[in-house]
Amino acid sequence: YNCTATYQNVYYEEKDPSSISLLTGLETEGFDLLPAFSPDVYNYRGFVPYDTESVTFIPTISGEGTITIDGIPAENGQPCEVPLEVGENSFVLSIADKESGFVTSTNFKVKRQQDPATAYTEKYRNQFHFSEEANWMNDPNGLMYDATTGLYHLYYQYAAGEGTTWGHAISKDLVAWTELPVAIPADNLGNIWSGCGVIDEKNTSGLFDESTPPASRLVAIYTNQGGDETYGNQKQSLAYSTDYGTTWIKYEGNPIIKNEGNKYGEGFRDPKILWMEDDSYKNGGFWLMIVAGGRGRIFTSEKLIDWTLNDELTYASGGEIHSECPDLFPLPVNGDPDNVKWVYTGGGTFYVVGDLVKDEDGLYKFEAETDAISPMYVGEMYATQSYYNDPQGRRILVSWMRDYFLSAEDSKQWQGAQSLPLEPTLKYENGQYLLNSYPVEEVDSIRKDLIYSAEGLTVTPDTENILKDVTGQLYDIEATFTPEGATSFGFNLRTKEQQKVVVTYNTETQRISLDRNSNGRPDIVSGIYDMALSPMEDGKVKLRILVDTSIIDVFGNDGESSSNLYYYNDPDSTGMEFFTVGGNVTIDSMGIYSMKSTWREMDRPEGLPTPPESEDPATLTGLELSEGRLDPAFASDVLNYSASVGYDIDSITITPTFTGEGGVFIGGVEVASGTASGDISLAVGDNTIQVLVRDTG
Secondary structure, eight states: OOSOOOOOSOOOOOOOGGGSOOEEEEEEESSOOBSOOOTTOOEEEEEEOTTOOEEEEEEEESSSEEEEETTEEEOTTSOEEEEOOSEEEEEEEEEEETTTOOEEEEEEEEEEOOOTTTTTOSTTOOSSSOOOSSEEEEEEEEEEEETTTTEEEEEEEEESSSSOEEEEEEESSSSSEEEEEEEEOOBTTBEEEEEEEEEOTTOTTSOOOTTSOGGGOEEEEEEEESSSGGGOSEEEEEEEESSTTSSOEEOTTOOSBOOGGGTTOSOOEEEEEEEEEOTTSTTSEEEEEEEESSBOEEEEESSSSSOEEEEEOBOTTSOBOBOSSEEEEEEEETTEEEEEEEEEEETTTEEEEEEEEEOTTSOEEEEESSSOBOOSOEESEEEEEEESOOTTOOOEEEEEEOOOOOBTTTTBOEEOEEOOOEEEEEEEETTEEEEEEEEOGGGGGGEEEEEEEEEEEEEOTTSOOTTTTOOOSSEEEEEEEEEEBOSEEEEEEEEETTEEEEEEEETTTTEEEEEOTTSSOTTTOOOEEEEEOOOOTTSOEEEEEEEOSSEEEEEETTTTEEEEEEOOOOTTOOEEEEEEESSEEEEEEEEEEEEOOTTTSSOOOOOOOOOOOOSSBOEEEEEEESSSOOBSOOOTTOOOOBOOOOTTOOEEOEEEEEESBEEEEETTEEEOTTOOOOOEEOOSSOOOOOEEEEEOO
């Protein structure tokens, strides 16, 4: 992984593909292959509901060979049924050539969902923070809103014992999510690392036609890591979707930003893109990308495909800005729309405030007004990214909540969660900037019942626990306090015997702390985390505490502080206590609300819509090459062809013919029926050219 390996005593023998038995076709029943079958692809994924107990493979091979699938003998062109377990299922389809004994293998991973009657009910499963059913999850990616479907998309880093891909979930309200199949699998350019998503509403890329509604022209830009390193270890690639994000077509010209010889460094990843309005451009604006992984850099493009380096970022003091998972967005200062600053966030660990300016050469520069301001959050949150096109015009932040804990005994087969969606605001007071983050209003919809309330209640160190009759496992506390001599005050939460999580505000140090040393699994997580929190102008302190099964979020003064941690208490640790030390505190107001399970008590999308079918679908009727000959000869039911040309041929054109309503795209460029494509450059050796037929229905 990310290293150089030396192999010794390797026997290598070239084989003529026509002389051995190979997989030439594959149909499946019970699940869809991702990606679609191609003889050049050797790794596939699938995703099926719980009630699918088996899937069927129908392989087609050339020559004479022996076929096995997961050890089960199979026949050429005949169905072979393979049983499924709940969770990830790994299969190998092997073909042994009868004459030479040469074996080729194709790998499959099919995920069978959990029983819906018991899914998401595990001991430590959070009920209003999104997590995968199983396996590894980290950075949020591709955060975008589709106005046609009314759905928010959340893509994220996902792995199940192999290279990293993009997982996928959708929501109507940012809080109740539905997990979908893996979106973008790894390819010959490497793993699919972090990136972003945008809506190419104006079709600046030229990758869409009128069959895709403008608000549903989804584009993903991500880092390919490893793989073919001709263009560097880390390089930026593009994929697009014409079916509301269900399937993704990788741009044939990937990578769109090459890193030959690692000229941008070995850390060159995690692109984030935003649209910049500018009437001087053809489409009324352009795309701006911030990419880091090492030093932060700004690129610009009019088409999402051809990018120009504009700037390499520095702090106000002159040092280079380095981070993972960068983001860059404008925010009004103190809510003033006439005073807007740009905020660079570095992986959710720090932020920099400055201006985005255009220099005399037309290049965009980030002029930092500050050095790194940290912490942005305290606790587990990392890799923060933002929704840029929320329909209400909000900037909304989501972070990966780091989690490395697995326990078969506790049925904890997942690692990682996504944070609550937070809305940032930028304040400037006493010569300092402060980036606040607070739960979006949709989080309030998770509230169920008011289980405790108080107003104007003064509590002394000797007062009996005011919450002695209140219990809960999932709840939301919102309260405002006036300290009256207390040196500290706070809550003991999720208590039972020695188990508790402690939230304390210290009036002398003016810091808010979250102590999980007495949680139920100090062998897994522990420690005290604190963050500065000054009283508000009237001397009051506001706290919002959201308690999930194993995550606690604490926000001070409407997001001036944000602490977010895992803890692992027993399910029956449901007590709570309010305390004050050294003096009195008045509770101006307090409401405690029980919370719903977003898995079971809220409306979640059933899935993505299916694009309408055309009454006269586009059908490819012919393909002609300017050089070489198709093998086999063109047939409407054949999807993969080969051709050979002489060494002196460095480019070809392809002429498609088709009928029906639609278009043909070759190399991402639409080509009319009966018209030759533009010149397609050829490298020595194998070249892959994609011809895409798209309906307009």
